[in-house]
Amino acid sequence: MRCRAKGIARSALQRGSAAIEFVVVFPLFFFLLYAIVAYSMVFVVQQSLVAAAEEGARSALVWQYASSEGDALVARGQQACNRATSAAVWLPVAPTCTNAISTAPAGCEDNQSMDCIEVTLRYDYASHPLVPLLPLLDFAVPQSLASKATVEIDPVSLL
Template structure:
């Protein structure tokens, strides 16, 4: 151990790392916002993709529900009954969302029918979630511009008119 008579002579013999005191805190203060921003972006995009996938899966489930037979007297009543059942089933698949998405159905009956097969009747189920007004992750200031305003899932089912009634 070296005994120093004055502080100035001891400073010359101290290791250089004592002069680096606080450098780690400064580096952390610079790096932390960048790491936090990356982590926030990952969590936000994961939530956006989760909601998007849930809406798509629920609308596909609703479209499959439109295939279930509905007892009706005419084609229009049968198609509207199937469309209502499709929306009801689709909304059951996204009950975990804080705000229920809106469900819309488009019924395309003959003779125009579906776009790829005009001889069939189609029911298209669309679920829309207003992400800009009800995000699941709080939006940081000035970072909401790159987030979507509305998330939507859409599915279409073709129904053979012979099997409709």
């Protein structure tokens, strides 16, 4: 009878241990899962900026009416930025777009005889994250994200 009493006493001591273990382990697993989701959103935004910048650069190839080659390049650069920002319209705040125009004879880095339009998109991720960040995740997430895409245009086909 004494052994049986000890067995009952041990099981009574174990009651509630699963709840205590859950309270200790759940926050760690939740933090890990939330960190994976929050950091994956950084990759989603970066990939979206890359795709939008590439789409904007491709749209610079569309002919724009202009009276001079310089005006045509400026119009194409503006069209590239308009298209790039519209491709990233799903973001909470529109990314900032800048275009750099390099004309021949200085031209592009790899082909000096061509005109280049470089589209750059920047997104301030620290101010506008897709998911709210937990206090310890601030150091792992970049402050801003950027993407560049360049298109070469033959000066002969500008006008």
